[in-house]
Amino acid sequence: FSLPGLALATANLYSAVQPGGSLFGLQESNPVNPAVALQGPVAAWGQPNDPLVGQRMGGINVFGGGLALYNEQGALLGAVGVSGDSSCADHAIAWRTRNNLKLDYVPSGVGPGGVDQIAYQGDWKQPHCIKAELEDTVVRTLPSTRSKQASR
Template identity: 55%
Template structure:
């Protein structure tokens, strides 16, 4: 069977990422403002592009390469043509006692793909993850499904800052790629935005909430339309 088409190649992903991370010349996203990794998976779950915003691969957290790919896999794998879920939308439901508790364990990372290849090629067009399914489920901000206006075409993952800032960067990168034609989500008004409605006791009013991070990420998300304020929104 032929592989699904890649919704964004390496060069487009790299340009969009660099333009939307403060450390590489883009706007602020409210967190640590560090460099970031980004990954795209096609609709069949195969990784098809990976990039980093800094000058070298170790200018951003090395571990975030795989986290970004797993976020992309999660958003793609748990979204449909008519219902978009961001990885941020999964936080509340996967906490102990929640209806999605244990979700993180359901799709193990493809170990053979995750740690293979020459590290010198990580983040390049020839990254060894390209063409392989990575698996993994991440339940905090930074992963979004990709939509071209006709259907879902894959997923985007961003990692390397706070999870809240990762969500903001992903939101901006998706828009820069022109793949933000989201049909619907858990909140029809904000689609797959991050929902800041977790109370001090850890409960989410909507059931789809995500905790605030330490910076100004929530304020930036509100400005972007990438976040929904709640009872503890700053």
């Protein structure tokens, strides 16, 4: 859901998709098509002959772990998604991955610092997953996003 000028981490969707939230029902608007998602042989998944190539499996993720990728010129290139731990940990791992790729020239966002950082308070908050003190410390130690460079 990120745009060229506004990054929206999936962790920032949590509050909005809850009952009464402005995006309630979003996760049901594009359900996963299991007939496509589970095609296979599993050994081909992620390979050039992956049966999903050219297919649309659908699905909307409303938990942490998804971040938009922006290059040095601020162009939106795509996204990275991490899943396998808590939403909070997935967000932090995706954040560090995007930073290591140097694709974190985030123009603006709804999270703390005006970027797409996970928020534990405010309108776009995500609840703490395990221990508030630990997760707050992890977020404080994440690298800052990079500043967009002027066009040459």
